[in-house]
Amino acid sequence: MSQNKKGQKEILSKVMRYIKRYTGLILLSIVLASLIVILTLYVPILIGEAIDGIVYGQVNFTFILRYLVIISVMVGITALAQWMMNKINNKVTYNVVRDMREAAFKKIEILPLKYLDRRSQGEIVSRVITDVDQFADGLLMGFTQFFTGIMTIIGTLFFMLTIHVGITFVVVLVTPLSLFVASFIAKKTYTMFKLQSEARGEQTAFIDEMIGSQKVVKAYGHEEEALEQFDEINTRLAYYSLRATFFSSLTNPCTRFVNSIVYAGVAITGALAVLTGRITVGALSCFLSYANQYTKPFNEISGVVTELQNAIACAGRVFELIEEEPQVPEPVDAVHLQDVEGQVVCRQVAFSYVPDKKLIENFNIAIKPGQRVAIVGPTGCGKTTLINLLMRFYDVNEGSICVENIDIREVTRKSLRSNYGMVLQETWLKKGTIRENIVMGKPDATEDEIIAAAKASHAHSFIKRLPKGYDTVIGEDGGMLSQGQKQLLCITRVMLCKPPMLILDEATSSIDTRTEMQIQSAFNKLMEGRTTFIVAHRLSTIQNADIILVMKEGKVIEQGNHEELLARKGFYAELYNSQFAV
Known part of the structure; x- marks a missing residue:
């Protein structure tokens, strides 16, 4: 196992310890995500039934109206469940972030002075503020899209299998290509995001030092040297940020390309199935909708994985602070000094x-x-x-x-x-x-x-x-x-x-x-x-x-x-x- 992969797993296990405190809310979020997925996936079936009512025979407006009412109710319930799930995910995310910041600040209060003496204030501030914020963004995206994404993939496969096994096989056949693309990009982005986070902390520390010592900088004519030093740090940060953004931006077009292959495969095999009478036009419409819904989570999950690389890199820096060796603890029977004369x-x-x-x-x-x-x-x-x-x-x-x-x-x-x-x-x-x-x-x-x-x-x-x-x-x-x-x-x-x-x-x-x-x-x-x-x-x-x-x-x-x-x-x-x- 590579060092990066091992480090990511350790960081994720530490993050899970903080998330476990909110298991009840997480389970409720999963239930709501399941409800959203089931209702979202059932709507195409109703639409397909309505289309079949139009294609074959006369248009039955009463029949179509009944389906439209059912679809509207389902969409309304889905929207309400989505709102509740987002609210819960926000609550969990920012409670976890609050707990991490509390742990970091409590650790700062009991760290030995040698730790604070050897590190700049700006670098420590960057870990507690900027890195935790970056981690929050990744975690929130993970909660919002990861659960629904996984369940959508499972749900669409189930519904597609009930319609036509052969076309479903075409969809599944192309799936590993999307996973391979996401995995390749994730490995590249983690290293860059880690370097970006470190350079950002260094830059914050330098800015804090220069602003706090502005009088000294001006008095000794240190402006040019300070600018050169800042430019060097800034150039490094720009390089790492550009590389991280480049690799992470590959995710969407690459997965969309794979999705297009899936959609084309479904369209071709589905059209042949309609011509041979094995499925109806409504069923094909339903299948195409499922093909889109099946591939969409791969886009989202790939985006989540990319964002999580940044979040994990930032969380790692925060955990480094939280897990620093504290000052030597006091003995259990430590004496409380009283009536001191001054010897x-x-x-x-x-x-x-x-x-x-x-x-x-x-x-x-x-x-x-x-x-x-x-x-x-x-x-x-x-x-x-x-x-x-x-x-x-x-x-x-x-x-x-x-x-x-x-x-x-x-x-x-x-x-x-x-x-x-x-x-x-x-x-x-x-x-x-x-x-x-x-x-x-x-x-x-x-x-x-x-x-x-x-x-x-x-x-x-x-x-x-x-x-x-x-x-x-x-x-x-x-x-x-x-x-x-x-x-x-x-x-x-x-x-x-x-x-x-x-x-x-x-x-x-x-x-x-x-x-x-x-x-x-x-x-x-x-x-x-x-x-x-x-x-x-x-x-x-x-x-x-x-x-x-x-x-x-x-x-x-x-x-x-x-x-x-x-x-x-x-x-x-x-x-x-x-x-x-x-």
């Missing part, structure tokens, strides 16, 4: 993002409750990585990190992180009101608490100047707010929660000097009695720290307070003097 101990910690490239090695430190720990060093030395380990965004490769003498791998992530207050250099705000963004860590906060936190962070004054104050709605990532104002709102969150431990990663980097001095004063008050980790490049902001960890190439090369490290005249002294040299 943190790192023992023999080793960590690296890439197995063959070591970053942090043999890291040891014991921090007492209420101490201020500053982490300094050149870019890439492991400062932010250490923060990621403390928050358990990543797990250590060796050694352990303990809070209150409990290994954080034995603690629930939620309780661990709720005991940290975190302000990063990169701000994050969601679409909503100013108030909703502030109370994220403490949803039950009172209005007085919110205002007090905003005043402490010096955000209250600019919030009151906004059109609706705390009820002003801001866009994703802060919308019209300046970088400094966004950072003030992030600081307000921490001021409101007052957690026992703080992480400040260049928390005042986007704030003017005067406001920074005021916030530093507020931070000093907030840090009293709280264990605080401060990542800083400006060494003037960490002179009062109890412990300064000087990191270089993932190792702590110096440790002590400001005066002790200056007296050693080592790497810290070099860093400090380089910032204040005249």
Whole structure:
């Protein structure tokens, strides 16, 4: 079995697991499809009877009118059943799509950060939005046309056999040719649709990145390079799309050609049968109608198969996301951290993002409750990585990190992180009101608490100047707010929660000097009695720290307070003097 065929079968089995939840609706759809097929196939018999009433003898209008009434009722019932079947198929399709999107989004919520760090946001968005939409189109077409198509083929064969076995044999004889054509085209289209889906995801990711970084692109004159890169991706997508469309567009003319052969065969053999008196003209009319109805599903099913190639390729990308390895699950008996004082101990910690490239090695430190720990060093030395380990965004490769003498791998992530207050250099705000963004860590906060936190962070004054104050709605990532104002709102969150431990990663980097001095004063008050980790490049902001960890190439090369490290005249002294040299 080829790899493609095996992969398609696996994907289809996964799709069926989602469809099984709606077995009742599927069965009802099949019943309605059967009713539609039976009524549709019975109408030509009635038409043939009416034609025979005209051809042989005088025209009996009463006889014809009775048949016309019966035919009209049957057509009406068929139309109603068709409407109900389409409604059910739509419901099943979009419920399956909803379930897949829910599963994909739930998986994103529990994926380890290393997965998100290694993939662009646009590519992930493309899988959840575009690929699922493409899958929905194929699945809906499958439900709408596949059931009725199969039943129409079976039904027409049965009715044709009751009329004339010989002519039916002519029809069946040509059928394998149509199946061969459909199979050949399906194999060709799957590969192209898979490549098209991947290229579309790459293009979405690139567009998302370029739009999100438009200021940087323009500032560094990267427009030409960006256009060239986009053109290359776009050309590839056009090539794959053209090939996929070309092969899929062959389906209709090829199957129509086969259908014409069938129709011609029926017409010739049927005419000979009429001349020899073996069937009537009405029966031949009925047979020709069945020949059309028999071959029509092959057109539709071929179209469905082609569309399903695209749907399966897209579903495969979605299932890749859904089946990604989640973050390490918490132990069943995981501890819920309570009454945290802020004691943190790192023992023999080793960590690296890439197995063959070591970053942090043999890291040891014991921090007492209420101490201020500053982490300094050149870019890439492991400062932010250490923060990621403390928050358990990543797990250590060796050694352990303990809070209150409990290994954080034995603690629930939620309780661990709720005991940290975190302000990063990169701000994050969601679409909503100013108030909703502030109370994220403490949803039950009172209005007085919110205002007090905003005043402490010096955000209250600019919030009151906004059109609706705390009820002003801001866009994703802060919308019209300046970088400094966004950072003030992030600081307000921490001021409101007052957690026992703080992480400040260049928390005042986007704030003017005067406001920074005021916030530093507020931070000093907030840090009293709280264990605080401060990542800083400006060494003037960490002179009062109890412990300064000087990191270089993932190792702590110096440790002590400001005066002790200056007296050693080592790497810290070099860093400090380089910032204040005249």
